[in-house]
Amino acid sequence: MGNTSSMLTQYDIEEVQDHCNHSFSQQEIVSLYQRFCQLDRNGCGFISADEFMSVPEFAVNPLSQRLLRMLDGLNFKEFVAFLSAFSSRASLQQKVEFIFKVYDSDGNGKVTFNEMLDILRDLTGQFISKHQREEVLTQVLEEAGYTNDSLLVQADFMKILGNSGLKMEVEVPVD
């Protein structure tokens, strides 16, 4: 399934379903494939950053650049796996793991103070100064029992976000 032919075989659907741990039903995977082909305009098998940015709702999102780094060069199977955190069948752990990966930009399994600052900057833009951002982050970290030098791992994220009713779901339209 390297090149995107317009035909998705039953074997392909099952392979993709396995890869994403059955987070999506077979119809949803077919729908996602149609969407993937719609976005991949030059038909090269993956969606380029430019093609993602041509979706206005995505382009205006403050975290679009970060997500582009994670979405770059994904083929369809990996694309579905990426979106599996947003399925209604995904566990809380999967969702927290996804959020952790967004923060952990160097991928070493530890989130530093600066990585958290970077995301805060993306979300607030020029409306909060660098100094204020550091102040805010330091304050809430201290209150939660961490320091500026703490390196948070996934278990920490699970503890912080775990019991708060995380809502992170999208519905795949099935015609």
Add this chain to the structure above:
Amino acid sequence: MTRRSRQRRSRSPTMNSLETDLERPNIEDYLPSGSIQEPRGKLRLRDLLDISPTLTEAAGAIVDDSFTRCFKSIPSEPWNWNVYLFPLWCLGVIVRYGFLFPLRVLVLTLGWIIFLSCYFPVHTLLKGHDKLRKKLERGLVELICSFFVASWTGVIKYHGPRPSMRPRQVFVANHTSMIDFIVLEQMTAFAVIMQKHPGWVGLLQNTILESLGCIWFNRSESKDRGIVARKLREHVEGADNNPLLIFPEGTCVNNHYSVMFKKGAFELGCTVCPIAVKYNKIFVDAFWNSKKVRDIISVRAGLKKVPWDGYLKYSRPSPKHREQKQESFADSVLRRLEEK
């Protein structure tokens, strides 16, 4: 930085409200509800780390977005799969291609012959008598458009009062295809604003459409906007000029949705009369507010509105939208920091 955001907030809501109304669309009206709720209470670490609403919006856009839907052709369902429908369909093919099609070509050719043989003499010989010449040219353009519509055996119903030749008025309509122009020209010889095309379309533009008073623009030239705006203003001032028709969406849309109107048509200092085209009905009325006009057109023709500019087919959205989100999140963080 806080000073700057305070300055923004203190801008009077009544002053410049028309400006902000036109420039700042209410994105919140169109985004899926429940996207960013207003959180309360003291700021905690989890509030800063929980980026799930933003991520959900991004994933939602990846999976499906309203802008792409505007340009998707709605597939028609096959109906001739039956044992009695299929032979009827075959018969239909014979009738349509063997009989009706040559007839249509004939009607169209006849129309062009009549039009060309009348138009060029009128155009060249009556150079001195402008008023008569213009009247005849208008009549001839309306005639050739009627021939077009007849060759498609189009049935067009016009609702509402006919446009009259008055100064200081401009007509706006939604845009689905090139046919919109012909359908409307048949009723009244409008002057339109069009992209300059090369080739034989350009030839048509230079000769016939020029005489109607049509205005050209070039999307790729940035200075062009000022020139075109001036030409538009001059046109609506003149009492003898043909009524001006503008398609504010700026691009063809699939007739199930309407994209944001560009504000040029509404800044000419004259009455705006909306025309709704749904390959079913048309109406005319008089209003000012472009949002309201678009609402009326969308409601009347049964179209869904989206907050996206048709030009996003060619360019990226402005940073305004992203900054709005950032500003609201920043305000919320700072406010909750103050709370004890």
